[in-house]
Amino acid sequence: MRETTVSRRTFLKGSAATAALACAAGSISLGSWQAERAVADEPSATKTAPSLCNGCSSKCGLVATTVDGQLWTLRGNEGHPYAKGRICGRGHGLAQMAYSDERVTQPMRRKDDGSFEPIDWDTAFKEIGEKTKAIIEKNGPESLAIIQDPRPSGKQYSARFMNALGSANVYAHSSSCNLSKESAYQLTIGATGFSNDFANAKMVLFIGRSYGDGIRPSSVQSLADAAENGTRIVIVDPRLNNSGIFASDWVPINPGTDLALLLAMANVLIEEDLYDHDFVEQNTYGFDEFAAQTKEYTPTWAEKITDIPAATIEELARAMAKAAPAASVESGWRAVIGCSYNNSFDTARAIAAINALLGSWGAKGGALLTSSPKAGAIEDARFKAPAKPEAKRVGDAEYPLALASAGTNVAALQAALNGEMKGLFFYNSNAAKGYAQPKKWTEAFEKTDLVVTIDVQMSETALQSDYVLPEVTYLERLELPEFVGGKKHFVGMRTVVLDKIHPETKTCDEIFNGLAEACGVGEYFQFTAEDWAEAQLATVGVTLDQMKKDGVIELPDPNFQYGVPTFKTTSGKFEFKTDKVGDAGLNPVIGWVPRKVTPKDGEFSIIGGKQGIHSHTMTQNIEALNAISREYHMERLWMAAKDAEQLGVQTGDTVEVASSEHTGQVEVRVTQRLKPGVVFLPTHYGGDSPTQTRAYQYGISLNDFIPLDAEPGVGSMMSQEVAVTVKKVEA
Numbered sequence: 001m002r003e004t005t006v007s008r009r010t011f012l013k014g015s016a017a018t019a020a021l022a023c024a025a026g027s028i029s030l031g032s033w034q035a036e037r038a039v040a041d042e043p044s045a046t047k048t049a050p051s052l053c054n055g056c057s058s059k060c061g062l063v064a065t066t067v068d069g070q071l072w073t074l075r076g077n078e079g080h081p082y083a084k085g086r087i088c089g090r091g092h093g094l095a096q097m098a099y100s101d102e103r104v105t106q107p108m109r110r111k112d113d114g115s116f117e118p119i120d121w122d123t124a125f126k127e128i129g130e131k132t133k134a135i136i137e138k139n140g141p142e143s144l145a146i147i148q149d150p151r152p153s154g155k156q157y158s159a160r161f162m163n164a165l166g167s168a169n170v171y172a173h174s175s176s177c178n179l180s181k182e183s184a185y186q187l188t189i190g191a192t193g194f195s196n197d198f199a200n201a202k203m204v205l206f207i208g209r210s211y212g213d214g215i216r217p218s219s220v221q222s223l224a225d226a227a228e229n230g231t232r233i234v235i236v237d238p239r240l241n242n243s244g245i246f247a248s249d250w251v252p253i254n255p256g257t258d259l260a261l262l263l264a265m266a267n268v269l270i271e272e273d274l275y276d277h278d279f280v281e282q283n284t285y286g287f288d289e290f291a292a293q294t295k296e297y298t299p300t301w302a303e304k305i306t307d308i309p310a311a312t313i314e315e316l317a318r319a320m321a322k323a324a325p326a327a328s329v330e331s332g333w334r335a336v337i338g339c340s341y342n343n344s345f346d347t348a349r350a351i352a353a354i355n356a357l358l359g360s361w362g363a364k365g366g367a368l369l370t371s372s373p374k375a376g377a378i379e380d381a382r383f384k385a386p387a388k389p390e391a392k393r394v395g396d397a398e399y400p401l402a403l404a405s406a407g408t409n410v411a412a413l414q415a416a417l418n419g420e421m422k423g424l425f426f427y428n429s430n431a432a433k434g435y436a437q438p439k440k441w442t443e444a445f446e447k448t449d450l451v452v453t454i455d456v457q458m459s460e461t462a463l464q465s466d467y468v469l470p471e472v473t474y475l476e477r478l479e480l481p482e483f484v485g486g487k488k489h490f491v492g493m494r495t496v497v498l499d500k501i502h503p504e505t506k507t508c509d510e511i512f513n514g515l516a517e518a519c520g521v522g523e524y525f526q527f528t529a530e531d532w533a534e535a536q537l538a539t540v541g542v543t544l545d546q547m548k549k550d551g552v553i554e555l556p557d558p559n560f561q562y563g564v565p566t567f568k569t570t571s572g573k574f575e576f577k578t579d580k581v582g583d584a585g586l587n588p589v590i591g592w593v594p595r596k597v598t599p600k601d602g603e604f605s606i607i608g609g610k611q612g613i614h615s616h617t618m619t620q621n622i623e624a625l626n627a628i629s630r631e632y633h634m635e636r637l638w639m640a641a642k643d644a645e646q647l648g649v650q651t652g653d654t655v656e657v658a659s660s661e662h663t664g665q666v667e668v669r670v671t672q673r674l675k676p677g678v679v680f681l682p683t684h685y686g687g688d689s690p691t692q693t694r695a696y697q698y699g700i701s702l703n704d705f706i707p708l709d710a711e712p713g714v715g716s717m718m719s720q721e722v723a724v725t726v727k728k729v730e731a
């Protein structure tokens, strides 16, 4: 047990004094990154350099222009498949991070009273090294874990570092993002995702995924083009989301019941004999059991659960069949199938099943499985990987269906709460605010001996750590190559756009090299990121100089062809039934699983979603983006007009939202764009870190309201399994 006298929660509530210490001392306060340049008599030095945005998992390619070393403009890299010459609003805004006056600019150590003091890097490495070695000595390496949001260098350095220490406990952010979906697709179609062939599609059904909110520039463009071409776009969402302008239909649904809709569509396709017999007979496993089970999932049955009229369900199924194979269900990302419900895993499997019944896998206009490139094996002994740790990753036994490359960090949290996880490292991750019930992370940290966070600002996770190690921002560092698959193959890379702004910050590789050395495993880290990048690039025939110049390079054409793809599943076929799911104690056949929490009378379902200008918790404190949110009151809770009338609430009124876990107050936005009985909360707000003064206590965060729990089999956080009450706060 730790010796701190001030609990982390108390600390979170107070201590504005720490702000001064933790953040840029003598700060470089450039309000905007398009900084005003002194009118120069001398000619200015203009440079361009390519990089990848760090705003979200898309990592779009960008090209930055600097004038006299100051960031001047950013534009999307024309050659990058996700950017195609564009980056989104938050991609632009995020660049302010480099110049933020609230960055962490030197290593910080927590004091016994809970506040922080700056220390030098040697001391930080030495102390962390000693504590890590002591944990290994006493509790074994399996009591250490690292959690990271997969970033080009971070994911590779994190895994290498943990494995070198002898621990397999490497977790991605996925249990609060797309873990259920990726795990489900991996087992069902043999790949973690697929794409929809918008350019040739006649009909696409969106299940709780919004390109107009959860933005990736190329996706928005493909949707806009499809709408222009007359593709029928159906949005299934309790909320008319911001993809609505491209849609033909909005089908409001009860939250967490999409699985019933999909199963009833399957029922119609099978019972009315509208499915693709050839595809099903030749390419699938478990169809007979699926068909037998699906008999009971009639549209009338689904109407009661989803609140979608049976006639609408029938019409959708028939229209999809008519448009098939140029019709498909969109592949989804987070909401509904990523991590939200007790049935997210099966909902994702059911999406795949509809595409199978339509015969749209591999078809022109259908659902496509494409390939991804990766670096080949490196011969050079310098890069030799550490041996595979003996003990299995914590959580893999309890959640055997979780995608191997991600794991579930909920298991790491549960192990820390049980006192089994003694040392936690975080890289580019604000787990304690974004991954599961925040107060449970706080409780877990109390039971550890060491928490280390590598971040650029004092996130909620950093604020509760023993050591905070400041990284340079993404614009100030070179990283390992990032490979992008699809109909074509690419490799992209971050290069140095800006010289280091704060002298006492370090790059990802410098930090991990220092940590490894101090922990006694430096032998696996005798190179720089630049060395490793060069070696990885060489395996695909690309040079570092090419990357530094272009930022994105197209690799040899994989010669994508339409036609039934190879399903890399256990059976080698599309799986309506997956034996491994049965082994995990769940229904092996894709079928009905209810959501866990159904709102009672007087309660609301609460759903969340992205907003175009923000990414998770990371952009909350960006000056320009925060100002836009405040200007337009974007933090407000959406409420259906009918409900608002009943509660006597108007736009701008404050309400109290309460669940079993938390109570919070927020303003309301009354709208016709929401199903009555449901409230919608933008998911980014509600910061708890007083050092992030713009984001601090602005709005509320859905995660605070969710009980700690995990979806069976996969271990996702179930980010929407909660019901809330809402009442007006009298002024």
Ligand SMILES: Nc1nc2c(c(=O)[nH]1)N[C@H]1C(S)=C(S)[C@@H](COP(=O)(O)OP(=O)(O)OC[C@H]3O[C@@H](n4cnc5c(=O)[nH]c(N)nc54)[C@H](O)[C@@H]3O)O[C@H]1N2
Pocket: 056, 057, 090, 177, 178, 207, 208, 209, 210, 211, 213, 214, 215, 216, 236, 237, 238, 239, 241, 242, 253, 254, 255, 256, 257, 258, 332, 333, 334, 335, 336, 607, 608, 609, 610, 611, 612, 613, 614, 615, 616, 680, 720
């Ligand atoms: N602006 C922005 N874009 C982003 C990101 C970001 O942070 N900000 N992050 C990127 C990342 S990492 C991710 S994972 C993706 C996420 O992208 P999405 O999966 O599209 O994310 P969300 O906005 O959470 O949810 C989409 C829609 O689901 C709806 N929804 C909620 N509950 C239900 C339900 O029970 N049923 C149905 N049918 N619909 C429901 C919401 O109203 C919302 O409109 O976005 C990526 N793009």
Ligand SMILES: Nc1nc2c(c(=O)[nH]1)N[C@H]1C(S)=C(S)[C@@H](COP(=O)(O)OP(=O)(O)OC[C@H]3O[C@@H](n4cnc5c(=O)[nH]c(N)nc54)[C@H](O)[C@@H]3O)O[C@H]1N2
Pocket: 054, 057, 149, 173, 176, 177, 334, 427, 428, 429, 430, 431, 433, 434, 435, 454, 455, 456, 457, 459, 460, 471, 472, 473, 474, 615, 616, 617, 618, 619, 683, 684, 685, 701, 702, 703
């Ligand atoms: N409240 C809330 N929770 C969420 C979501 C949400 O929108 N709101 N979205 C969910 C989804 S879809 C996902 S994918 C996950 C994302 O989960 P995370 O990746 O944890 O995303 P963020 O919450 O933005 O936290 C990222 C952290 O990395 C830090 N950071 C930014 N740049 C750098 C850098 O260059 N180096 C280092 N070392 N650190 C850096 C930020 O300061 C921040 O503390 O969150 C999930 N949980």
Ligand code: SF4
Pocket: 053, 054, 055, 056, 057, 058, 059, 060, 086, 087, 088, 089, 090, 091, 092, 215, 216, 217, 615
């Ligand atoms: S979608 Fe936007 S925030 Fe995400 S990587 Fe691309 S430009 Fe950056």
Ligand SMILES: [Mo]
Pocket: 057, 176, 177, 178, 334
């Ligand atoms: Mo995500």
